[in-house]
Amino acid sequence: MTEDVRNIALGVVAVGVGALIGWLVRTHLWNRKLRRKQTFFGLPDNAESLLVVNRDAGGPELMVKRHDVFALLELSAIIKDCGAHAQVIAHDAAHQGFGERTEFCVGGPASNRRMLAHMQSLLPGVRVNTDPEPGPDRGAFQIGSERYRLEPGSTEYVLLARLTAGQGQGARPVFLFCGQLPVTNQAATRYLARHHERLARKHGDNAFALLLKVVNSQAYGPDVVELVGDVTRAAQTPAPAPATTASRASHRAK
Numbered sequence: 001m002t003e004d005v006r007n008i009a010l011g012v013v014a015v016g017v018g019a020l021i022g023w024l025v026r027t028h029l030w031n032r033k034l035r036r037k038q039t040f041f042g043l044p045d046n047a048e049s050l051l052v053v054n055r056d057a058g059g060p061e062l063m064v065k066r067h068d069v070f071a072l073l074e075l076s077a078i079i080k081d082c083g084a085h086a087q088v089i090a091h092d093a094a095h096q097g098f099g100e101r102t103e104f105c106v107g108g109p110a111s112n113r114r115m116l117a118h119m120q121s122l123l124p125g126v127r128v129n130t131d132p133e134p135g136p137d138r139g140a141f142q143i144g145s146e147r148y149r150l151e152p153g154s155t156e157y158v159l160l161a162r163l164t165a166g167q168g169q170g171a172r173p174v175f176l177f178c179g180q181l182p183v184t185n186q187a188a189t190r191y192l193a194r195h196h197e198r199l200a201r202k203h204g205d206n207a208f209a210l211l212l213k214v215v216n217s218q219a220y221g222p223d224v225v226e227l228v229g230d231v232t233r234a235a236q237t238p239a240p241a242p243a244t245t246a247s248r249a250s251h252r253a254k
Contacts, residue, residue, distance in 0.1 A: 033197075034082070040200040042102040042172035043082035049172075051075060051088045052114045054107025067182035067222070068106055074189035075104045078196075091115065099164070099171040106177045106185050108139075115178055122163045123209060124238040126231075128178070139180045143211065144234030150180045153218035157228070158184035160192060161209040161235070162199075173207075179214075187214045187222035209235040 038044050051072055053064050064072070072088070079086045084102075091107065091114040109116035110130040119126055127142040139150040141157055148157045158179035164171050175192070179185040191212060192199070199208070211228040 036200055037196065038082045038084075039205075040196055041078060041082055041084075041175075043079060043084035045083040047082070047084040047102065047172075049079055049084055049086050049102040049104065051086050052091050052103060052105040052112070053088060054091050054112035054115070065182040067186040070222075071106050071177060071182075071186040071189040074186065074193050075106075078193055098174045102172040103174040104177070104189075105174060106189070107182075108178055108180065115176060118163070118174060118176055119178065122174075122207075123159075123161065123176075123235045125235045126159065126178075126209075127239060141180070141211070142239070143231050144237065144239070146234075148211070148228075152181065154216060156180045156184045156214045156217060158188040158212050158214065159209060159231075159235070160188040160212055161207070162203070163207045163209075164205070181217075183217045183222050184212075184214045187217075187225050188212055190222055191225050207236075208232050 038047075043049060053072065054068065076086060091105075091112040105112065105115050105118060107115055108130070109119055109128050110132075119128070125144055129137045129140045129142070131138055136149060137147070141148040141159065143159075150156055156179070159176065161176040161178075162173050163176065164173050177185045177188040177192075179188060208230065209232045211231045213226045213228050214222060215224040215226060217224075
Protein backbone atom coordinates (compact mmCIF):
# COMPACT_ATOMS: atom_id res chain seq x y z
CA MET A 1 0.00 0.00 0.00
CA THR A 2 1.47 3.31 -1.06
CA GLU A 3 1.47 6.42 1.09
CA ASP A 4 -1.24 8.04 -1.05
CA VAL A 5 -3.54 5.05 -0.80
CA ARG A 6 -3.00 4.92 2.96
CA ASN A 7 -3.88 8.59 3.32
CA ILE A 8 -7.02 8.14 1.22
CA ALA A 9 -8.08 5.17 3.33
CA LEU A 10 -7.48 7.07 6.57
CA GLY A 11 -9.44 10.03 5.18
CA VAL A 12 -12.39 7.80 4.31
CA VAL A 13 -12.30 6.24 7.78
CA ALA A 14 -12.15 9.69 9.41
CA VAL A 15 -15.10 10.90 7.38
CA GLY A 16 -17.06 7.79 8.30
CA VAL A 17 -16.27 8.13 11.99
CA GLY A 18 -17.17 11.85 11.90
CA ALA A 19 -20.48 11.09 10.19
CA LEU A 20 -21.26 8.39 12.75
CA ILE A 21 -20.46 10.71 15.66
CA GLY A 22 -22.57 13.45 14.10
CA TRP A 23 -25.48 11.05 13.65
CA LEU A 24 -25.18 9.83 17.25
CA VAL A 25 -25.12 13.41 18.56
CA ARG A 26 -28.13 14.43 16.49
CA THR A 27 -30.01 11.32 17.57
CA HIS A 28 -29.18 12.01 21.22
CA LEU A 29 -30.34 15.62 20.97
CA TRP A 30 -33.52 14.59 19.15
CA ASN A 31 -34.31 11.95 21.76
CA ARG A 32 -33.67 14.41 24.60
CA LYS A 33 -35.96 16.96 22.95
CA LEU A 34 -38.64 14.31 22.51
CA ARG A 35 -38.38 13.19 26.14
CA ARG A 36 -38.78 16.76 27.34
CA LYS A 37 -41.85 17.15 25.16
CA GLN A 38 -43.29 13.87 26.41
CA THR A 39 -42.66 14.88 30.02
CA PHE A 40 -44.32 18.28 29.60
CA PHE A 41 -47.42 16.80 28.00
CA GLY A 42 -47.47 13.69 30.17
CA LEU A 43 -47.34 11.52 27.04
CA PRO A 44 -44.70 8.77 27.18
CA ASP A 45 -44.48 6.23 24.37
CA ASN A 46 -47.81 4.50 23.68
CA ALA A 47 -49.59 6.51 26.38
CA GLU A 48 -53.35 7.05 26.17
CA SER A 49 -54.86 10.54 26.23
CA LEU A 50 -58.30 12.13 26.06
CA LEU A 51 -59.54 14.83 23.72
CA VAL A 52 -62.69 16.20 25.35
CA VAL A 53 -64.84 18.11 22.88
CA ASN A 54 -67.67 20.51 23.54
CA ARG A 55 -71.17 20.55 22.17
CA ASP A 56 -72.54 23.25 19.91
CA ALA A 57 -74.82 25.24 22.19
CA GLY A 58 -77.24 25.69 19.29
CA GLY A 59 -78.41 22.09 19.13
CA PRO A 60 -78.84 18.86 21.11
CA GLU A 61 -76.54 16.79 18.92
CA LEU A 62 -72.77 16.55 19.24
CA MET A 63 -71.71 19.18 16.71
CA VAL A 64 -68.14 20.41 16.96
CA LYS A 65 -67.57 23.78 15.34
CA ARG A 66 -65.02 24.22 12.58
CA HIS A 67 -62.37 26.05 14.62
CA ASP A 68 -62.71 23.50 17.41
CA VAL A 69 -62.07 20.76 14.86
CA PHE A 70 -58.91 22.60 13.84
CA ALA A 71 -57.94 22.81 17.52
CA LEU A 72 -58.33 19.04 17.83
CA LEU A 73 -56.11 18.58 14.76
CA GLU A 74 -53.41 20.74 16.37
CA LEU A 75 -53.56 18.60 19.50
CA SER A 76 -53.62 15.35 17.53
CA ALA A 77 -50.32 16.34 15.89
CA ILE A 78 -48.75 16.90 19.32
CA ILE A 79 -49.99 13.54 20.57
CA LYS A 80 -48.70 11.76 17.46
CA ASP A 81 -45.28 13.41 17.76
CA CYS A 82 -45.03 12.07 21.31
CA GLY A 83 -45.79 8.53 20.13
CA ALA A 84 -49.03 8.45 22.12
CA HIS A 85 -52.66 7.70 21.31
CA ALA A 86 -55.83 9.78 21.63
CA GLN A 87 -59.46 9.04 22.33
CA VAL A 88 -62.05 11.65 21.39
CA ILE A 89 -64.90 11.86 23.86
CA ALA A 90 -67.89 14.17 24.26
CA HIS A 91 -67.83 16.47 27.27
CA ASP A 92 -70.99 14.97 28.79
CA ALA A 93 -69.67 11.42 28.45
CA ALA A 94 -66.43 11.97 30.35
CA HIS A 95 -67.52 10.64 33.74
CA GLN A 96 -64.11 10.09 35.29
CA GLY A 97 -61.43 11.82 37.27
CA PHE A 98 -58.10 12.85 35.87
CA GLY A 99 -54.47 12.12 36.54
CA GLU A 100 -54.23 8.69 34.95
CA ARG A 101 -54.32 9.98 31.37
CA THR A 102 -53.39 13.32 29.88
CA GLU A 103 -56.52 15.25 29.01
CA PHE A 104 -57.02 18.08 26.52
CA CYS A 105 -60.31 19.84 27.20
CA VAL A 106 -61.55 22.26 24.52
CA GLY A 107 -64.40 24.77 24.76
CA GLY A 108 -65.98 27.23 27.16
CA PRO A 109 -68.04 26.25 30.21
CA ALA A 110 -71.32 27.13 28.47
CA SER A 111 -70.92 24.28 25.99
CA ASN A 112 -68.53 21.98 27.83
CA ARG A 113 -69.58 20.55 31.19
CA ARG A 114 -66.19 18.99 31.70
CA MET A 115 -64.56 22.41 31.34
CA LEU A 116 -67.04 23.85 33.84
CA ALA A 117 -66.18 21.13 36.37
CA HIS A 118 -62.43 21.64 35.94
CA MET A 119 -62.70 25.39 36.37
CA GLN A 120 -64.86 25.12 39.46
CA SER A 121 -62.46 22.65 41.06
CA LEU A 122 -59.07 23.89 39.88
CA LEU A 123 -59.52 27.52 38.80
CA PRO A 124 -62.02 28.94 41.32
CA GLY A 125 -60.78 32.48 40.71
CA VAL A 126 -62.08 32.48 37.13
CA ARG A 127 -65.65 33.34 36.28
CA VAL A 128 -67.09 33.25 32.79
CA ASN A 129 -70.30 35.07 31.96
CA THR A 130 -72.41 32.40 30.26
CA ASP A 131 -75.57 34.50 30.10
CA PRO A 132 -77.19 33.82 26.70
CA GLU A 133 -78.83 37.24 26.63
CA PRO A 134 -76.99 39.97 24.69
CA GLY A 135 -75.07 42.48 26.78
CA PRO A 136 -71.65 44.09 27.20
CA ASP A 137 -70.51 41.39 29.64
CA ARG A 138 -71.72 38.40 27.67
CA GLY A 139 -68.82 35.95 27.44
CA ALA A 140 -66.60 38.15 29.64
CA PHE A 141 -63.86 36.63 31.82
CA GLN A 142 -63.55 37.73 35.42
CA ILE A 143 -60.11 36.73 36.78
CA GLY A 144 -59.48 38.07 40.23
CA SER A 145 -60.38 41.75 40.11
CA GLU A 146 -59.89 42.09 36.34
CA ARG A 147 -62.60 41.77 33.71
CA TYR A 148 -61.90 40.92 30.09
CA ARG A 149 -64.78 41.64 27.74
CA LEU A 150 -65.37 40.04 24.39
CA GLU A 151 -65.28 42.19 21.27
CA PRO A 152 -66.11 39.69 18.49
CA GLY A 153 -63.73 39.85 15.56
CA SER A 154 -61.57 42.47 17.27
CA THR A 155 -60.43 41.42 20.75
CA GLU A 156 -61.12 37.96 22.13
CA TYR A 157 -59.61 36.12 25.07
CA VAL A 158 -58.76 32.53 25.83
CA LEU A 159 -57.42 30.83 28.93
CA LEU A 160 -54.68 28.25 28.41
CA ALA A 161 -53.93 26.17 31.48
CA ARG A 162 -51.88 23.13 32.44
CA LEU A 163 -53.10 21.64 35.72
CA THR A 164 -52.28 18.60 37.83
CA ALA A 165 -54.14 19.31 41.10
CA GLY A 166 -51.05 18.34 43.11
CA GLN A 167 -51.56 14.63 42.57
CA GLY A 168 -47.89 13.72 42.64
CA GLN A 169 -45.07 13.38 40.18
CA GLY A 170 -46.65 10.55 38.18
CA ALA A 171 -49.97 12.31 37.61
CA ARG A 172 -50.88 13.18 34.07
CA PRO A 173 -51.80 16.83 33.42
CA VAL A 174 -55.02 18.26 32.09
CA PHE A 175 -54.78 21.05 29.53
CA LEU A 176 -57.64 23.54 29.30
CA PHE A 177 -58.41 25.67 26.24
CA CYS A 178 -61.24 27.88 27.42
CA GLY A 179 -61.98 30.58 24.87
CA GLN A 180 -64.67 33.16 24.39
CA LEU A 181 -65.17 31.95 20.80
CA PRO A 182 -64.14 28.78 18.92
CA VAL A 183 -61.43 30.65 16.99
CA THR A 184 -59.72 31.43 20.29
CA ASN A 185 -59.64 27.73 21.23
CA GLN A 186 -57.73 27.05 18.02
CA ALA A 187 -55.45 30.01 18.74
CA ALA A 188 -54.60 28.59 22.18
CA THR A 189 -53.79 25.11 20.86
CA ARG A 190 -51.59 26.63 18.17
CA TYR A 191 -49.86 28.81 20.78
CA LEU A 192 -49.18 25.73 22.91
CA ALA A 193 -47.80 23.80 19.93
CA ARG A 194 -45.44 26.66 19.05
CA HIS A 195 -44.27 27.59 22.55
CA HIS A 196 -44.35 24.35 24.56
CA GLU A 197 -40.55 24.26 24.86
CA ARG A 198 -40.40 27.74 26.38
CA LEU A 199 -43.33 26.94 28.66
CA ALA A 200 -41.66 23.72 29.80
CA ARG A 201 -38.44 25.57 30.63
CA LYS A 202 -40.31 28.23 32.57
CA HIS A 203 -42.90 26.14 34.42
CA GLY A 204 -41.48 22.62 34.45
CA ASP A 205 -44.04 20.24 35.94
CA ASN A 206 -45.85 23.03 37.75
CA ALA A 207 -49.38 24.14 36.97
CA PHE A 208 -49.92 27.38 35.11
CA ALA A 209 -52.74 29.45 33.64
CA LEU A 210 -52.07 31.96 30.88
CA LEU A 211 -54.46 34.54 29.49
CA LEU A 212 -54.06 35.07 25.76
CA LYS A 213 -55.61 37.73 23.55
CA VAL A 214 -56.52 37.00 19.95
CA VAL A 215 -56.22 40.19 17.93
CA ASN A 216 -58.43 40.97 14.92
CA SER A 217 -59.50 37.40 14.25
CA GLN A 218 -61.86 38.70 11.58
CA ALA A 219 -58.80 39.48 9.46
CA TYR A 220 -56.08 37.20 10.83
CA GLY A 221 -57.99 34.22 12.19
CA PRO A 222 -56.17 32.45 15.05
CA ASP A 223 -52.68 33.55 13.99
CA VAL A 224 -52.16 36.83 15.88
CA VAL A 225 -52.00 36.03 19.59
CA GLU A 226 -50.64 38.12 22.44
CA LEU A 227 -49.82 36.93 25.93
CA VAL A 228 -51.77 39.12 28.34
CA GLY A 229 -50.13 37.57 31.37
CA ASP A 230 -49.62 34.68 33.74
CA VAL A 231 -52.80 34.58 35.82
CA THR A 232 -52.05 31.37 37.72
CA ARG A 233 -52.24 32.85 41.21
CA ALA A 234 -55.41 34.84 40.60
CA ALA A 235 -57.07 31.93 38.79
CA GLN A 236 -56.33 29.49 41.62
CA THR A 237 -57.41 31.85 44.39
CA PRO A 238 -61.15 31.47 45.16
CA ALA A 239 -63.05 34.52 44.08
CA PRO A 240 -64.87 36.48 46.80
CA ALA A 241 -68.63 36.19 46.94
CA PRO A 242 -70.53 38.78 44.88
CA ALA A 243 -71.35 41.97 46.72
CA THR A 244 -75.09 41.34 46.51
CA THR A 245 -74.71 37.95 48.18
CA ALA A 246 -72.48 39.38 50.88
CA SER A 247 -74.88 42.24 51.60
CA ARG A 248 -77.86 39.90 51.85
CA ALA A 249 -75.97 37.66 54.25
CA SER A 250 -75.06 40.68 56.36
CA HIS A 251 -78.70 41.85 56.34
CA ARG A 252 -79.96 38.44 57.49
CA ALA A 253 -77.37 38.40 60.26
CA LYS A 254 -78.80 41.62 61.63
